[in-house]
Amino acid sequence: MAMNPTETLPERAGTVIVGAGIVGCNIAYQLTEMGRDDVVVVDQGPMPTTGGSSTHAPGIMFQTAEPKTLSQFANYSRTLYSELEGADGTQAYNETGGIEVARSEERMAFLQRRVEHAKAWGIDDPQLLSPSEVTDHLPLVDESQILGGYYSPTDGQVSGVVACDALAREAMDRGATFVPHTRTEDVETADGAVQAVVTENGTIDCDEVVVATNIWARQLGEKLGVHLPVTPVEHQYTMTESLEELSESAVDVTDHPLFENYENVSGEKAKRLLVGPDRPILRDQDNAMYFRTHGDSYGIGSYNHEPIVPDPQELGGNDPDGEQGSVHEFTDYHMENATHPDRPHKAPRQASDELLPATAGKELEFKYNGMFAESPNGLPVMGPVQEYDGLWTAAAIWVTHAGGAGKALAEWMETGVPKLDDGPIDLAHSDVNRFDDHEGSWDFARDIGAEEYRIVYNIMHPKWVWTDSQRDIRRTPMYHTHKEYGAELWAEAGWEEPQWFESNADLVDRYEDQIPDRDGWEGIYWSPIEGAETLHVREHVGLHDMTSFNKMEVVGAEAGAFVQRLCTNDMDLDVGDVKYTLMCNEGGGVRADITVTRVDDDRYLLLTTGREVGNNHVAWVREQSPEGVLVNDVTSNLAAMVCTGPDARKVLSKVTDVDLSDEAFPFFTSQQFFVKNVPVTALRVSYAGELGWELYTPSEYGERLWEHVLEAGAEYDIRPYGNGALDSLRIEKGFRLWGKDLHTEHTPYEAGLGWAVDMDTDFIGKEALAESTAAAADGGERRHEVAPLTLDDPDATILDDRPVFAPGEDETLGYVHSAEYGYSVGACIAYTYLPPEYAEPGTDVEVLFEGDRYAATVREEPIHGG
Known part of the structure; x- marks a missing residue:
């Protein structure tokens, strides 16, 4: 039996979820399972076929992805959907398996990486297949067109509509209210907090709002002054006429409990969309296409065309007469012509007919351009929006990942810690607060959303960075000097940052016997100059631009008490003291590692290497701050650099009168002085692990300070060095990089950083950390x-x-x-x-x-x- 929503809008709710697609339904399901019974879900369309992306999506479930988060979400989603009962009494999830084929040697190497990522992330039984093994599973594939395939037996398909219905029914049984045909017009706020949701049918007072509107998320955000970089993009989906080769799989679904509802929104194509596949899902990534059966028809999905990015402010809603706001008219031109910028030689229809000859010449019976949402890094946009208490978002999430995302977000809302069934999950790269100001502009979101669409099926190296679109946005004060030294600039959170300097090419000859060649996948986006710069810093002296590191200033009479509450270490510091410490979340996971400097009685400087996720740290600190304590993001206010190496003291002694000896300027202390005519705050610390000083100065002085230090170091052969060398330097010393080898899935003790924890102090996460430590002491195993x-x-x-x-x-x-x-x-x-x-x-x-x-x-x- 299908869900039975109400048309009556409640006056009050604890939580209002805007959007009843696959994401909104998953969140409602999880929140009610945790005991909440005051959840209201509203949507502009009918239910469960709202007319959003969940309605038109073919529902393929490929679990393996390079980002661990997406694989974790997909794996949880598969398990959840397998436990759901569809309206017709059958299991909602079709575990048909999934196969990705290779048409090139480069793709076969990529499929080997698929196996390795699957094993790393815990996906069941990943396999490489020969061409004949592929056709054993998919007999309609032309074996001569492929070199092999990647097979994930537990992949499959779930109908977004069937899953939404099943999730909503269970949530309603636990007390949730679902209200269709109710467009959200605004969210009322006061004193920086959510007060109510304003709909076309009335207002709901509430404590929390979750924006789960996917392609419409940016529209609602703009009304609140929150610029969400969520970009709607179009891709093509079509279903062939009945194929003789699939005649035995023909299915009539017109008696399905959801058919009439589906047909009212999607029209006649509902008779195909509601049919689950009976063989593995097929993906031809060399041609940016995927395929699944719909009974006796083959569905063909194509990303193999130029990006089509509609303006979100011009997106319509779901028309009462049946027009879906998430669907645009099919553009035949993009199916019949090669328009993808990276695939200029073969039209999608040709690629499809070559791989599946049974589709050649067959009519494409149903066809449309369906929309989904992209983000600047291709990951979800989710979590508590820092601008307003009680405002949450969950956007840019596919059907594949919605189950896991819904579970993690609900745990986050309930306990403060995102979790799946097997423990905490780190969402730093999915956090809505990760973005920099420029990413909220439509110019940026449009162009990068289009680029994310373009590369979605490309073979991408993990070190690849944007080369053309939206570059050269944020320049450190040393930018022009970097260019003069031939810096290889990579984009980091919008900053143009040196990875290495061509001016140091002469060092390669000096150190060539210590720099092994890299001639494989690991050698792409690498230069031997990185190794030469590393060795030069160890032996002599180098200068590194660290302006992009996130910097926070905590100010106020209660700043000291607040810093102690934030940090795991004993933060009873004298003015001038510097201390390395951690911040934990409520679950005892490492929220950030930071260096804290007490620069005055009521002023502290907090430094972190967060970069593209560092804004999460700023949002976290602000969220925890009490009234009367100011938290200022001073990343852009201060130029920063580190002069480090055995000769660092000699270099700096030439441009300052300050005594830099160990006795006068000990490790982990700071002083304020002048480098020639430039005011600096100097910290006796170095992420490279050598003798060194980090130097901070107001941004307008940055270039001159850089020049002063380089000029002073000329006789010691000082060299600028880039991030490639820094990563080697820090990993040799065992310094963690937050977001990589340190994040919220680790406790300080698991991370080997227990020495930065003082359990005699009070800090966020202490209780959870004490419990896990006690459990281990009682014979329990640390994970x-x-x-x-x-x-x-x-x-x-x-x-x-x-x-x-x-x-x-x-x-x-x-x-x-x-x-x-x-x-x-x-x-x-x-x-x-x-x-x-x-x-x-x-x-x-x-x-x-x-x-x-x-x-x-x-x-x-x-x-x-x-």
Whole structure:
């Protein structure tokens, strides 16, 4: 039996969810399962076929993705959808399996990476198939067109409409209210908090609002002054006429309990869309296409055309007469012609007919351009919106990931910690507060949304950065000097940041015997200059631009007490003291690692390496701050650089009269003075792990300060160095990089940072951390512990996100969180988290990378120096 929503709008709710698509229904399901019975879901369309993306989506479920978050979400979604009962009494999830085929050697190498990511993320039984093994599963595929395939047996399909109905019915049974035909017009706020949702049919007073409107999310955000970089994009979907080869699979669904409702919104194509597939889902990524059966018809999805980006302010709603706001008219031109900028030689229809000859010449019976939402990094936009208490968002989320996203968001709303069934999940790269101001502009969101669409099926290197669109937005004060030194500039959170400097090419000859070649996948977007810069800093002195590091100022009479509440360490600091510490979330996971400097009696400087996720830290600190304490983001206010290396003291002594000796300027202290004529706040710390000083100055002085230091260091052969060298320097010393080898899925003790925790102080997350520590002390097992590895082959280099095994075994123990060659130690260093019995120094393990197993050994920290 289908859901039976109400047409009566309640006057009051605890939580209002705007949008009853697959995301909104999942959130309502999870919140009510946690015991909430005051949840109201409103949507502009009918229910469960609202007319949004969930209505037209074919519902394919490929679980394997390079971002761990998406695979975690998809894996949870598969499990959840498998437990749902559709309105017709059958299981909602069709576990048909999924196959991605390769038409090129480059794609076959990519499919090997698919296997490795699947093993790293815990996806069941990933396999590489030969062409004949592909056609064993998919007999209509032309075997001569492919080189092989990647098979994930637990992939499949779920109808968005069937799942929405099943989720909503269970949520309603637990007390939720679903109200269709109710367009949301605004959200009322007062004193920085949500007060009510204004709809065309009345107002609902509430405590919380979740914006789960997907392609319409930007529209509602703009009314609140929240510029969500959520971009609607179009892709094509069509279904063939009946095929003789599939005649035995013909199904009549006109008696399905949801058919009439579906037909009223989607028209006659509902008779195809409501039919689940009976064989594996097929994806031809070389041609940006995917395929699934609809009974005796084949559905063809195409991303293989130029990006089509409608203006969100011009998107219509769902017309009462049946027009879907998320569907535009099919553009035949994009199916019959090669318009994709990266695939100029073959039209989508030609590619489809080659791979599935049974479709050649057949009529495309139903066809449309369906819309979905993209974000600047291709990940969801979700979490508490920092501008208003009680305002949450969940957008740019596909059917594939909606179950996991709904679970994580509901846990976040209820407990403050995003979780799935197997524990906390880090959502730093999906957090709505991660964005910088420029990303809220429509110019940026439009162009980058289009680029994300363009590359969605491309073979993308993990170090790839935008090359044309929306570059050169944020320039550090040293930008022009960097250009003069031939900097290879990469985009980081809009900043143009040097990865290496061509001016240092001469150093490669000096250090060439310590810099192994990289000629495979690991060598793309790499230069041997990175290694030369690393070794030069270790032996001499270097200067690094760290302006993009996130910087916060905490000010007020109660600033000291607040900083102590934020931080795990004892923060009883004197003016001038510097301390490394952590911030934990309510679950005891590491929310950030930071350096705190007390610069005055009521003023503290907080520094973090967050970069593209650093704004999350700023939002977190502001959210926790009490009245009377100001939290200022001073990232753009201050230019920052670090002069580091054995000769750093000699260099800086030439441009300041301050005594820089160990006795006068100890490690982890700060002083304010002048470098020639430039005012600086100097910290005796260095992320490179060498003698060094971080120098902060108002931005307008930054370029001159940089010049002063370079001029003073000329006789010591000072060199600027980039982020490539910095990553090698920091990993050799065991310094964590937040968002990579340190995040909220780790406690400080698991991360090997227990020394930065003082349990005699009170801090956020202390209770949860104490409970987990007590459980371990009582014989409970810690899930994992940090384990630094070095590869046994001194010439080998690997990249992140690959699985780790015991020697000769197939059970995944963990995965590589970060990896970089350690030029000073002569080996590639990788950081992972392993079961405690495997994390002991001296333990042998293996890392699977590009199809080969690399022997590695767990090491003591730090691997370089002491």
